[in-house]
Amino acid sequence: MLSARVKTLGAILLVACAGLIIAGAITFSIQYARSIDAVDDRLHSKVESLRPHADAESVEAYLDLIVxxxxxxxxExxxxxxxxxxxxxPYAGNQFVDIDDPALVSAALASLARSSGSGPVLGTVPTDTGDVRYIAQGLRIPGDPAEGVYLRAVDLDVELTPVxxxxxTYVLSxxxxxxxxGxxxxxxxxxxxxxxxxxREAADAVSFDDLGTRVPEEGDHEIADLSRTMNSMLDRLETSVSSxxxxxxxxxxxxxxxxxIIRGHLEMMDVEDPADVTGxxxxxxxxLDRLTRLVDDIDLLSSAQGDQxxxxxIDVGLLTERVGELTAGLPGHPFSIVHRARGVFIGDADRLTQAWLQLAENAAKYTPAGSPVEIGSELDGNEVRLWVRDHGAGIPPASRRRIFQRFARVDTNRSIGGSGxxxxxxxAIAHAHEGSCDVTDTPGGGATFTIHVPAGQYPAPAVPTPVRAGDVVLQREATT
Incomplete structure (x- = not known):
């Protein structure tokens, strides 16, 4: 199997060879035609310059006069x-020995016989020594029944020697x-x-055990762009596999x-003791319920990282009211809306409601019972902020990024439910909206979790705007 390099080289040489052949054929065809035209012009000029035959007594005498x-x-x-x-x-003889060649003479006579006029005829005939170009002029003298022919010929091989x-030279060049x-x-x-x-070598070297191979990125041409694209793809693949x-x-x-835990208790269980079996x-x-919640949360995380x-x-004010209504059903803490933004932004109301409620549930889970929890929204320029504020122990600065990792916990107490x-x-939901989520300190103690989402270029609605939040479609008139 030929390599791409050999195939490319072959294609280049084939095209170049075809181009040289075509250019040479056209050039030398023109030169050949010009050389033949020059010979014909010379032959015609010789015939036209023949002396008149008014005083000639016979054809042979006239031919002797002009030859x-x-x-x-x-x-020639x-x-x-x-x-x-x-x-x-001629008295001096002919150095051009083919002038008496029977093939030349026969061809000249045949051309004159086919000619319907009295003018000279031109032709080319092959001989034993090469091609010959000739001109033949028929002659008649009144009173002489003989038919005369003035025949002049040129050796084309000699005339075309420069060509x-x-x-x-062209072929050698x-x-x-x-x-x-080549x-x-x-x-x-x-x-x-x-x-x-x-x-190719990088693609062969890539495996799930080694995704660190990269292609050198040199130059600014299309292949360099392909190298950069492949490296970017490998970066994403490595990140995905690592994740x-x-x-x-x-x-x-x-x-x-x-x-x-389950296996240990089952091994130590006294099957004769009903109370032990029940416990x-x-x-x-x-x-098993905790395992079910874990599987459900993994499925939820997978869907949040997708593109569905x-x-x-979305009217941010209506979304805030909807989340406030839903958080009112969470036990153990008084929830309140402390700020409600006005305006419209682009997003998925269901997913944002889900993320906002998750922050509210976390606040209720990790703060002392009875402590207040506030929610609110802000629309500032091109960014929407959806936040939940609690008054618990807060999050240490060193742990504020780690808590967004899977299964990460600041409090490792297993008595607090959840999958982590x-x-x-x-x-994941914030990133799908090209936004982010962070945590800061609450004045007076506690933590404030904020979802940042780009707002887009949408003014406050002047007509009723439907907004889907959870499984409920909200529609209210925007106030001015």
């Missing part, structure tokens, strides 16, 4: 034919050009295809504890 004084040339000759036979030759030499082109093309195609070879591995490690760690049954169901989002205009995926789900 005998010719000085022989190496590649003349002869007088009487009744088809060469009778009159043949030029063709030879073309061969040299093709050799130089060498240069081999070098250049090697340089051009080198990034592709590196891409999946971390998720599997985290899930394995989270599943190990309840499985160990272990309740404990097993509790742990319904983006459309809630804040990871919130951040």
């Amino acid at each position: 005998s004084g010719y000085l022989g040339a190496q590649n 000759g003349v002869v007088g034919l009487v009744d088809g036979a060469p009778v009159v030759h 043949a030499a030029a063709i030879t 073309a061969v040299a050009v093709m050799a130089a082109l 060498f240069a093309s081999w070098f250049l195609t090697g340089r051009l295809l080198s990034p592709l070879r590196q891409l 999946q591995r971390q998720l599997l490690d985290d899930i394995r760690h989270e599943l190990k504890t309840p499985i160990t 272990i049954r309740e404990m097993g169901i509790s742990e 989002f319904e983006m459309r205009p 995926l809630g804040l990871a789900i919130v951040e």
Whole structure:
């Protein structure tokens, strides 16, 4: 199987060779035609310059008058034919020996016989020594029944020698050009295809165990762009695989504890003691419920990281009221709306409601019972902020980024329910909106979690605007 380099080189040389052949054929066809035209013009001029025959007594005498004084040339000759036979030759003789060639004489006589006029005829005939170009002029003298022919011929091989030499030079030059082109093309195609070879080698080296291979990014051409694109793809693939591995490690760690607890209690259970069986049954169901919540949260996180989002205009004030109504049902804490923004932004109301409620549930779960929790929204320029403020112990600054990782906890107390995926789900929803989620201190103690979402260029609505939040479609008139 031929390599891409060999195929590319072959294509370049094939196109170059075809171009040289076509250019040479056109050039030398024109030169050949011009050389033939020059010979024809010379032959015509010789015939037109013949002396008149008014005082000639016979055809042979007239032919002797116009032929005998010719000085022989190496590649040109003349002869007088009487009744088809060469009778009159120059006194100095003809150096052009083919002038008496039977093939030449027969061709000249046949051309005159086919000619319907009295003018000269031109033709080319091959002989034993090469092609000959001739002109034949029929002659008649009143009172002489003989038929005369003035025949002049030129050796085309000699006349076309400069053209043949030029063709030879062109061929040799073309061969040299093709050799130089082949060498240069081999070098250049090697340089051009080198990034592709590196891409292939990098692709061969990539595996799930080693995703660190990268392709050198050199130059500003399309192949360099391809290298940068592939490196970007490998970065995303490495991030995705690393994330999946971390998720599997985290899930394995989270599943190990309840499985160990259930197995240990089952091994130590006294099957003869109904109270012990009942207690272990309740404990097993509790742990299985926690595993079910973990699976549900993993599925929720997967969907939050996907692209199944319904983006459309949302009235931030109505969304705030809806979340306030939903948080009122959370037990153990008084929830209140302390600030309600006005305006419209683009987003998925269902997902944002889900993330906002997750922050509210976290605040209720990790703060002392009875402490107040506030929610609010702000629209400032091109950003919408949806926040939840509690008055608990707060989050240490060193842990504020870690808590958004999967299964991360500041408080490792297992008595607090949850899978450890809630804040990871919130951040995934924020990232899907090209936003973010962060945590800051609440004045007086506690933590404030804020979802930041780009607002887009949408003015406050002047007509009723439907906004989907949860499973309820809200529609109210915007106040002015």
